[in-house]
Amino acid sequence: MAEIKACLFDLDGVIVDTAKYHFLAWGRLCKEFGYELSEEENENLKGISRAESLNILLRKAGKEASEAEKQEMMARKNGWYLDHVNAMKPDEILPGVKDFMEALRQKGIRIGLGSASKNALPIVEKIGVLPYLEVVIDGNKVTRGKPDPQTFSLGAEAIGVEPRHCVVFEDAVAGIDAALAGGFFAIGVGKPEILGHAHKVIPGFQDVKLSIFDDLET
Numbered sequence: 689m690a691e692i693k694a695c696l697f698d699l700d701g702v703i704v705d706t707a708k709y710h711f712l713a714w715g716r717l718c719k720e721f722g723y724e725l726s727e728e729e730n731e732n733l734k735g736i737s738r739a740e741s742l743n744i745l746l747r748k749a750g751k752e753a754s755e756a757e758k759q760e761m762m763a764r765k766n767g768w769y770l771d772h773v774n775a776m777k778p779d780e781i782l783p784g785v786k787d788f789m790e791a792l793r794q795k796g797i798r799i800g801l802g803s804a805s806k807n808a809l810p811i812v813e814k815i816g817v818l819p820y821l822e823v824v825i826d827g828n829k830v831t832r833g834k835p836d837p838q839t840f841s842l843g844a845e846a847i848g849v850e851p852r853h854c855v856v857f858e859d860a861v862a863g864i865d866a867a868l869a870g871g872f873f874a875i876g877v878g879k880p881e882i883l884g885h886a887h888k889v890i891p892g893f894q895d896v897k898l899s900i901f902d903d904l905e906t
C-alpha cells in the first residue's frame with residue numbers, strides 16, 4: 689500500500705463546477721466562428737490553458753488570427769466566463785469536497801491546488817477552500833501547461849513531498865496525463881470512459897473516505 693502524504697487538486701470540474709462556465713464562454717466564441725462547440729470537443733479543452741484552447745478552436749474553425757486579435761478574443765471569453773464566476777454562490781463548491789479536505793487535514797495529509805486557470809485564486813477564496821490550501825499553483829505560475837507535469841511537480845516540490853507519495857485529483861484527460869507523466873497517483877473525477885487511464889476514477893467526492901487510498905499501488 690502506498691503511503692499518501694499529500695493531495696493536489698485540480699480546480700475547474702473537481703472542486704467546483706466552473707468547467708460548465710468555461711464551456712459556455714468558449715461556446716459563445718465558437719458561435720462567432722460559425723460553429724457549435726460540442727461536449728465531446730470541449731472534453732479536449734479541459735485542463736488546457738486559455739491560449740492553447742483558443743488555438744485549438746481557431747484551428748477547428750480554419751481561422752488565422754494575429755497575436756492582438758487572439759488577445760482580444762481571450763479577453764472577451766474571459767469576460768463572459770467571469771460574469772458566470774461573479775454570479776457564483778459559495779455553495780457551488782462540489783458536494784463532499786470540504787468534508788474530504790477536512791478528513792485529509794485531520795490525518796496530516798497536505799493539500800495543494802494545481803490548476804491551469806489564471807482565475808483560480810478568487811474562485812477558491814469565494815468558495816471557502818483557500819484556508820485548506822498549503823500551496824496554489826495556477827496558470828500564472830507555470831511555463832508549461834498540462835499534459836506537461838510542471839503544474840503538479842511545482843506543487844509537490846513546494847509542499848516537499850515526492851510524487852510517489854502524492855495523489856492528484858483531476859477531471860481532464862490532459863490533467864491525468866500530466867499526473868502520470870510526473871510519477872503521481874492519479875484519481876479521475878468524472879467518467880471511467882473518459883478518464884480510464886487514471887489509477888482509479890470516482891464520480892465525485894460525496895461519501896469519499898480516506899480508504900480510497902488503500903489500494904493504490906506503484
Ligand code: BG6
Nearest residue numbers: 700710734735738804805806807
Ligand atoms: C482549466 C480549465 O482549469 O483552466 C480550462 O479546465 C481553462 O477549461 C483553463 O481554459 C484556463 O483557465 P482560465 O481561467 O485561466 O481561462
Ligand code: MG
Nearest residue numbers: 698700701859
Ligand atoms: Mg479541471
